[in-house]
Amino acid sequence: MKKSLLVLNAVFALTVISCNKSSESGNKSVVKFDTSETSVINNNGKMDTITTGSSMTEVNGQKTEKKDHVYKASDGTLVKVVFETTPKESTVAITSNKKTFTLKKTETKGSETIYKKDDMTVRVKGDSLHLEQGNNVIELKKTKI
Template identity: 50%
Template sequence: MIKKGISLLLLMFLMVACKKEGNKGIVKAEPESQVILADNGKVDSTVGYNVDVNGKKTIKTDYVYKATDGTLVKVVFNYDPNNRTVAITNNKKTFTMEKKQSTESETTYEKDEMKATVKGDSLILHQGDTIIELVKTKI
């Protein structure tokens, strides 16, 4: 039941997003000294980083999140200061939301009636009365 609900919810999101022309995001390697700041000017702890064997630090943009029913969802963050977004993909369908606000511990993204809140390893999707909780996996 929950799995059908998640798939149905994602399908509804995609119907709203049909006006866009696919995912235009391009993943770029960021300089190791670059740090993403929240709207209040403090370091945004919702941003993850990769560190290679030489200690070079790059911004991690893609994650796999798991819903309470076991459904896996790919989440890609775009940290471009001019177009900060989150793209959520499930069943080969992607829905993209724009950043609305952030603090050092929480970032909120919205598009139409859909809202996503990222806090630590959690991503909570809201659409009307429907709430889907996702947790970052170690994959």
């Protein structure tokens, strides 16, 4: 009985010691996720707090950054928008009704960024996203979700 109790205590002690890892050890090329609050001053001078999710991945010195936002259309529909920046290109992925459209960045004009794919154009300026496809125009505003 004493031997089994001694062995059980030894196994427990080894388990506790082996599971004690520091957060800095391990694979450094793993995705780091950060949610943060950003204070933004609107054109009317009021301060808004926007919660964003972002992640940074580094593999072989190449950094990839993703930023997730939720936008809201004028009819109340919520749309997930993911901005991804890699060393080779920048894209925006818009997901609504289980459909995702990914567009590549084509140009930047001052504070406006333009993404295009086929007949679809997205213009991002501040907290607004302007989506054009043919004759359809959809205005989206960033939410505080």
